[in-house]
Amino acid sequence: MNRPQYILLPVSPLFIAFSMLCAVLLNMLPWGRFIAAPDFVALTLVFWGVHQPRKVGIGTAFCLGLLMDVHDASLLGENALAYTLLSYFAIMLHRRILWFKVTTQILHVLPLLLLAQTVQMVVRLLVSGKFPGWFFFVESVVAALLWPLATMLLLAPQRRAVDKDHTRPI
Template sequence: MNRPHYILLPVSPLFIAFSLFCAFLLNLLPWGGFVGVPDFVALVLVFWGVHQPRKVGIGTAFFLGLLMDVHDSTLLGENALSYTLLSYFAIMLHRRVLWFPMLTQAMHVFPLLVLAQTVQLIVRFFVSGKLPGWFYFVESVVAVALWPLATWILLAPQRRAVDRDHTRPI
């Protein structure tokens, strides 16, 4: 109970759009043969679904999923379905997750990311009849390991003081 509780400023909708755009650009990079590269769009969608559920919702997740479907040349709607479910469950859990410390938050986010990957796996299995193996879920483990870093980066603009006063502790 000794952790500091910050009074956060309201988040700018431009910063939310910028962070989602940057996550989309990270997903566009040619990671190719690397195993365990996380889905940055899914990670940022979960973050904003937990922290700002009224500003980033299911419609945004569906749109970004369609963009990722076009980029990945996958079945149209595969990523859209998984991102929509991911966003729905993140919004559903957002009040609970914010009460916990960072490690426990990551443990709450892990099943959500695994669920999104499982939905993609099921859709791919129905289309192609092939299973990729267990290394497919390493992406979720790496994304959960990046959760504290993503939280620190995405909450940084909200932590700054409006008017800096060195005599106040807040």
């Protein structure tokens, strides 16, 4: 059977801000260093960079990166640089990514998230000289696997009803 083609409503800037705030709060939770907690801010930046490139851009990514730098007590600009590059490449590839199904989009999102983590690792390696290990990159894999869930949650307020209701104007 063919899946219904949804016509999405315009996204509210308040919903974008709310989703970014939720991502920052999820990143600030004390997950511990024993589990591979994904970078929710990076995942949300990729999502909005792909779906709404005119509303969430490089400036937003830079500001959120500075906020996460302060929270993580890392080098000032480490996350900002990674998120800026992540947002740039997500915006650059947004038309290509949207052509694919959500499950196939994971193959496009994973290299973007790996690139951001590689930038963070290189900055840490240049400053401290310590290699964090290959387990460091599991966060990107977990975040990429969360892509379908993030797509479902963040597009839910924009979906129109499949069954047309004649009492509603839209």
